[in-house]
Amino acid sequence: EAQVTQNPRYLITVTGKKLTVTCSQNMNHEYMSWYRQDPGLGLRQIYYSMNVEVTDKGDVPEGYKVSRKEKRNFPLILESPSPNQTSLYFCASSFWDRKNTEAFFGQGTRLTVV
């Protein structure tokens, strides 16, 4: 089954404690992204990757890091989480194609930073 898998689904952590949210896709997609979803703001792109070892900032990258060592995996790293990073996070993947508008999203990770 074609899918994007995120882990964990729920996470409560304390300020400053480093964490990683994993993302894996099995569709051989080149393009992968991380979004955060906050009430009234829709989804905002944090970081994206056009292919292995190619990553770049999205609209709200502050406080986040990513890596793309393998095509299927795109982990999101919060080196020192803060309460304003409490949010619902989604990983998405798609083909790197001008015409491709269909992104596949994971189930989401609800993060609470206290």
Added chain:
Amino acid sequence: GESVGLHLPTLSVQEGDNSIINCAYSNSASDYFIWYKQESGKGPQFIIDIRSNMDKRQGQRVTVLLNKTVKHLSLQIAATQPGDSAVYFCAEKSGTGRRALTFGSGTRLQVQP
């Protein structure tokens, strides 16, 4: 910066009626406009898209209309069903640069039995 927004945060319709969800956009340079559906507890799911040089596109029970003159996008759902209850996002995509999807804030569709 450019933005994609929505007129109504919540839309309530009766089962069997047609639904119309509206969206205003401001980036005239976008190549595609897209609708996503997000059910409770799930990630957004692609519904339908329309290229910027078109004004109408139909899918299964859904129709997307694009009015470039007033920068308006709408999603029409025919014979709305309980399974259509969800949050609907319009999004736009440019074919150049980072080709990110820029999402609006969403409209919640509630289908009353």
